[in-house]
Amino acid sequence: MKLYSKSELNNYHQSLTYDDISLIPTQISRIKSRTEANTSSKFLGVKLTVPVLSSPMDTVTGIDMAKALTSLGCIGILNRFDSSLNEIVNHNTKDGINSVSIGLTTESDVIKRLGDLNLIICIDTANASNHEVLKKTEEVKKITNVPVIVGNIAHHATLKQLEDAGADAVRVGIGNGSVCSTSIQTGIGIGQVSSLLDNLTFRNENKLKIKIIADGGIKSAGDVAKAIALGADVVMLGRMLAGTKETPGDVIKYNGQLWKKYRGSASFGVKMKNEFIEGEETMVAYKGTVANVINSISDGLRSSMSYMNCETLDELRMTETFAVLSNSSYLERLPKM
Numbered sequence: 001m002k003l004y005s006k007s008e009l010n011n012y013h014q015s016l017t018y019d020d021i022s023l024i025p026t027q028i029s030r031i032k033s034r035t036e037a038n039t040s041s042k043f044l045g046v047k048l049t050v051p052v053l054s055s056p057m058d059t060v061t062g063i064d065m066a067k068a069l070t071s072l073g074c075i076g077i078l079n080r081f082d083s084s085l086n087e088i089v090n091h092n093t094k095d096g097i098n099s100v101s102i103g104l105t106t107e108s109d110v111i112k113r114l115g116d117l118n119l120i121i122c123i124d125t126a127n128a129s130n131h132e133v134l135k136k137t138e139e140v141k142k143i144t145n146v147p148v149i150v151g152n153i154a155h156h157a158t159l160k161q162l163e164d165a166g167a168d169a170v171r172v173g174i175g176n177g178s179v180c181s182t183s184i185q186t187g188i189g190i191g192q193v194s195s196l197l198d199n200l201t202f203r204n205e206n207k208l209k210i211k212i213i214a215d216g217g218i219k220s221a222g223d224v225a226k227a228i229a230l231g232a233d234v235v236m237l238g239r240m241l242a243g244t245k246e247t248p249g250d251v252i253k254y255n256g257q258l259w260k261k262y263r264g265s266a267s268f269g270v271k272m273k274n275e276f277i278e279g280e281e282t283m284v285a286y287k288g289t290v291a292n293v294i295n296s297i298s299d300g301l302r303s304s305m306s307y308m309n310c311e312t313l314d315e316l317r318m319t320e321t322f323a324v325l326s327n328s329s330y331l332e333r334l335p336k337m
Contacts, residue, residue, distance in 0.1 A: 001323065002323075002324075003024055003026070003321045003322065003323065004021075004321075004322045004323070004324060005320045005321075005322075006197060006200075006201070006230065006231065006319075006320060006322075007201070009021070009193065009194075009197055009230075009322055009324075010194070010197040010198060010201050012194070012324065014191075015190050015191035015194045016191045016193040016194050016324070017176070017191035017192045017193050017194075017217055018192060018193060018217055018218070018219070018222075018223040018226050018227070019325070019330050020191070020193065020324060020325055020330070021193055021226060021322050021323065021324055021325065022226075022322065022323045022325055022333075023225065023226060023229055023304065023307070023308060023319060023321070023322060024321040024322060024323050025307045025308055025309065025321075026321045027308075027309040028309070029306055029307065029308070029309040030309060030311075031305070031306040031309060031310075031311065033306070034299070034302035034303045034305070034306040035302065036306070036311065037301075037302040037303075037305035037306055037310065037311060037312075038311060038312050038313070039051065039298055039301050039302060039305075039313060040073070040313075041233075041234075041313050041314075043075070043169075043211065043233060043234050044120055044147035044149075044168055044169060044211065045147060046075060046098055046120070047073070048073055048074060048075065048234070049072065049073025049074070049298075050072070050073060050074055050294055050297060050298045050301070051224075051228060051233070051234040051235060051313060052069070052074040052075070052224075052234065052235060052236075052237060052294065052297060053074065053075045053076075053077060053099075053213060053234050053235070053236045053237070054066070054069055054074070054075070054076040054077055054236070054237060054238075054241050055077070055215070055236050055237060055238035055241075056077040056078065056079040056080065056100075056101035056122055056124050057079060057238055057263070058079045058081050058082070058248060058263075059242060059247060059248060059249060059260070059261050059262050059263050060079070060238050060241055060242055060247055060248075060262075061076050061077055061078055061079050061082075061241075061247075061248075062078070062079065062082050062084065062246075062247070062248035063078060063082060063084035063095065063097070064246040064247075064248075065241070065244075065246040065247055065248075065290065066078045066096075066097040066099070067095070067096040067097060067246075068246045068289075068290050068291070069290065069294075070096055070097055070098055071096075072290070072291060072294045074294060075098060075099050075120070075234075076097060076099065077099045077100065077101050077120075077122050077124075077149075078097055078099065078100040078101065079101055079124075080100070080101040080102055080103050080106070080124055082248070085100060088100070088114075088117070088119075089110055089113045089114065092113065092116070092117065093117070094117050094118075094119060097119070098119060098120055099119060099120035099121075099122060099149075100114055100119050100120075100121065100122065101121075101122040101123070101124040102114070102121055102122070102123060102124065102140075103123075103124060103125075104123070104125065104132050104133070104136050108139065108143055111139070111140055111143050111144065112143050112144060114144070114146070115140075115143060115144025115145070115146045116144070118146060119146060120146060120147045120148075120149065121140055121144075121146055121147070121148050121149070122148075122149040122150075122151070123136050123137060123140070123148065123149065123150045123151075124151070125150070125151065125152075126152060126174075127152065127153075127174070128150045128151050128152055128153050128158070128162060128167075128170060128171070129153055129157065129158040133150055133162075134161060134162070134165045137150055137162070137165040137166045137167050138165050138166055140166070141165075141166035147168040147169065148166055148167055148168050148169075149167070149168065149169045149170070149171065149213070150162055150167045150169075150170050150171070151170055151171025151172075151213070151215060152170075152171045152172065152173055152174050152215060152216075153170055153171075153172060153174070153199070154172070154173065154174040154175075154188070154189055154190045154195050155190065155195070155198055155199070156198050156199045156201075156202035156203070159199055159202055159203060159208065159210065160206065160208060162210065163208050163209065163210040167210055168209075168210065168211060169210060169211035169212070169213055169233070170199075170210055170211070170212065170213065171213045171215040171236060172192075172195055172196055172199050172212055172213060172214060172215060172232075173192050173195055173196075173214065173215040173216035173217065174188055174189045174190070174195075174216075175188060175189030175216075176189065176191075176192045176195075176215075176216030176217035192214065192216060192217040192227075193226070193230060196212065196214055196227065196230050196231070196232055197230060197231075199212055200212055200230065200231040200232070204231075211233040211234070212231070212232050212233050213232065213233065213234055213235070213236050214227035214230075214232035214234070214235045214236065215235075215236040216236075216238075218235055218237055218240060219239070219240070220240075220300070221296060221297045221299070221300020221301055221304075222300060222304065223235075224297055224300070224301055225300065225301050225304035225305070225316070228301070228313055228316050228317060229304075229308070229316050229317065229319040229322075230317075230319075231317050238262075239262065239284065240293060240297070241290060241293060242260065242262040242284045243259070243260045243262065243284035243285055243286050243287045244260075244286075244287045244288065244289060244290040244292075244293060245286075245287075245288060245289045245290065246289065246290045247260055247290075249261050251286055252283070254283075257285060257286075258285070258286035259283040259284065259285060259286060260283065260284060260286055261281070261282075261283060262281070262282055262283065262284045263280065263281035263282070304316075
């Protein structure tokens, strides 16, 4: 069986996503227990216990989620439609969070107040390869020097321009989210593994400093491990966090099961008007507290690191032993009930 390096995966003849690859241990592991693996890192000046950011979607990250993730050593990016954002701006208090999202029309005085609070700013758009995003990034950096996240991109073509405009991190992934219909509606997108490798390879070859956020397509702790092994600095989660106690919205009981709403940022429920829709709406099973999800991700990531003989995330990012799976090989790995 052929083992693939990152360079070979980047030049693979097909676009690949997480289900298409697997990590292959090739060393005798020196790690006795997964508890010895260290999943901590630093991202945009924030010390993380687990390399997880929440998506700034209105059914994922409100103030409760942002606070909970901060307490768990992750980053919750408060969605720009949340009413708590106005309270933060007007009362000049961080309220236990470290990151907020804004739009292209957010006014400069709001940006200044967020900067004064030393909050990471995420310019939340569907397409960062856009002149208006570059202008907004430059505007934010003229007003304040806090870290700026932009997104999203699929290909490296505009990566350097985004860094030159002042972006400190970029969300990589278009059309990969579980409630995103962009690829269906527009024909745009690349498999997430190929998208990440394309941007990471260009960043490293050109010695850029911009951080890479793997955004979209992550369904499990194993996918988190794959994203970090490919070289991503952190992962961004939507559906994995959806349905938890801390997400905005009520718990709904239907047919004896508890549910919560989950929808894409460009869904009808967000836009509330009949214009072009690139997001879907659905219900996800209630999962209890978000701490359960983060602990499960941490356990899975540590276990993967122990298999791969990696004590730190930086060591995991040096992985060069991947397999490309056939569809039957992937299906063989799924639990059978």
